[in-house]
Amino acid sequence: MKYRRSGRLVDMTNYFLSHPHQQIPLTHFSEVYNSAKSSISEDLAIIKEVFEDRSVGTIETAAGASGGVTFIPTVDQENTGKLIDKLSERLEDPDRLLPGGYIYMMDVIGDPLLIQDLGRVFASRFRFAGVDAVMTMATKGIPLAYAVAGHLNVPVSIVRHEHRITEGSIVSINYVSGSKKRIQTMSLARRSLKPKSNVLIIDDFMKAGGTIRGMMDLVAEFQSTVAGVGVLTEAVHEEEKLVDKYVSLTKLSQMNEKSRTLKVERGTYFEAENLI
Amino acid sequence: MKYRRSGRLVDMTNYFLSHPHQQIPLTHFSEVYNSAKSSISEDLAIIKEVFEDRSVGTIETAAGASGGVTFIPTVDQENTGKLIDKLSERLEDPDRLLPGGYIYMMDVIGDPLLIQDLGRVFASRFRFAGVDAVMTMATKGIPLAYAVAGHLNVPVSIVRHEHRITEGSIVSINYVSGSKKRIQTMSLARRSLKPKSNVLIIDDFMKAGGTIRGMMDLVAEFQSTVAGVGVLTEAVHEEEKLVDKYVSLTKLSQMNEKSRTLKVERGTYFEAENLI
The missing domain is CATH 1.10.10.10 (Winged helix-like DNA-binding domain superfamily/Winged helix DNA-binding domain)
Structure with missing residues (x-):
C-alpha cells in the first residue's frame, strides 16, 4: 500500500x-x-x-x-471536570430517586458513547498503575468496566452474585453487604482471571463499599493484587466506608426521598492526592 | 483553533x-x-x-x-470472513466443552477489543435497519450489545432474569426456555426503552431461541418493533428454532462431550440473503 x-x-x-x-x-x-x-x-x-x-x-x-x-x-483535568459537572447536573433530577437510597441511572449506564468517555477518564487515571485486568460486578458495572478495559487494552473479569453453570469451575466467597449487613456470595469463573494479575476494580455504584471489599478479597483468592478501585458514583453513607482508597467520579452528597432532593458533587477523583 | x-x-x-x-x-x-x-x-x-x-x-x-x-x-465481507474464521478456530478448542451443551466463552467475551470488532460487524450488517435501541439479556450479552450500540450510536436496554429494586417500575413477561422447556421470567425497567422504538436484539448465545423469542415479546410490550436479531454463536439444536430470522456469526455444528469434539462453522451472517 x-x-x-x-x-x-x-x-x-x-x-x-x-x-x-x-x-x-x-x-x-x-x-x-x-x-x-x-x-x-x-x-x-x-x-x-x-x-x-x-x-x-x-x-x-x-x-x-x-x-x-x-x-x-488520556483525558486532561479540564475536560474531565466539564464531563463530570455535566453528568452531575443530569444526575440531580429528583425523578431519579428510587426507594432504598438508590437512584435510577440506567439512562446514563445505557448510553454507550458517554460510558466510553467515562471509561477513558478511568483509563487515564490508572494509566501508570500496571493494570493487567479489570474486574467488575454484574450487571450494571459491566458497561463501564468494558470501556475502561478497552482503553487500557486488558481483559475483563465479571463477578456474579449467582452461580452459573456455563462457566466451569468457579471460586466463590462470602462477603457482608455493608449497607444491608447481610451475608452474600459472589463468584468468579476460575478461568476468567490469570493468577498474579494486577486488577483494577470498577463498579457503577458504591454505598458502604461491601461489594468492592468482597471483590478485593476475591482478587486475593486468585493470588492477585489490586491496582486500584474506581466507581462512577458513591452514595452518602452514615458509617465508615469499608474501602480506604478509591476514585469516584461523582458523589451523591444529599439524598432525601421525602423532600425529593438530590445533590450530586464531584467525587474523590478531584481530590489533590488522586490527580495524576 | x-x-x-x-x-x-x-x-x-x-x-x-x-x-x-x-x-x-x-x-x-x-x-x-x-x-x-x-x-x-x-x-x-x-x-x-x-x-x-x-x-x-x-x-x-x-x-x-x-x-x-x-x-x-462498516466491515467488508473479506474482513468479516477473516475475523470469524479466526474466531471459529479459537472456539474449536475442546477444553471449552462444559456440561449441558455449553461452551466456555468468557475469554472471548472478556476481550474488549475483539468484542469491539465483532460489534462493528453487527453495526455494519444492520446499518440500514433504522435501529433506535439495542436490547440484550444480562449478563453475557451485555459486552457485545454495547459494542454494537456504540457503533450505531443508540442506547442499550438490559433485560434481566431477576427483578431488581434499583430500577423503579419494571415490565415482566413469562417465557418458555426452548432448550429446558421451563417457564422463566424476564424483566425490563419501564424507563429503559422508549415506546415505538425499533429494537435490535443482540445476544451471545442461542440454542432453541427461547430467550430471544422472549425478548421479541418484551419489545412488543413496549409498543416497539424488532429491527433484527444478532447472536455471536448459535448451537446445534435438534428441534426447530423458535426464531425465524436471525444473523449469527458462528455456529457450533458439532459438539460431543463424550468424544470431546467441537466443530465451529460460519454462521447465518454468511448466507446469501443476509449479506448486504
Missing part, C-alpha cells in the same frame, strides 16, 4: 485509537505504507501534537531495537 | 470515529478549524477514501441546508 502523508495520518490515527497501550514498532508503519522511517516519524509528531492538544491521549516513544510507539489514552 | 490539513485530518478522523451515525454539518468543521468549506471538503474526500480502502466505514454526504456528513462504520 502506498499512501501519501494525508492518507497515512488518517489510517495511523484509526490504528492508534483501536490499539491503545500496545507498543508498535516503527517498522510496522514503514512496511505497511512502504515509507521511510523519517517520514513515519514526522507523521507521528503530527498525531502526537493533535492528540495532546485535543485531550485524546499521547504517543510515547521507546528507543532501541525493541522500541516503538505506544498510544496512551 | 487553526490547524493545517495534516492536523485537521488527525482530529477529524478521531471525531468521526467517536461520533458514528451522527450527521455533522460542514460548518461545524469549518468553524472549529477556521477553514474554508472547500478545504474541509477535500479533507473529507481523503478520509472517506482511506476509511473505505481500509474497511473502517464510509462518510455519507447529505446536500442542502440541513445537510452534512455522517460516518457509518
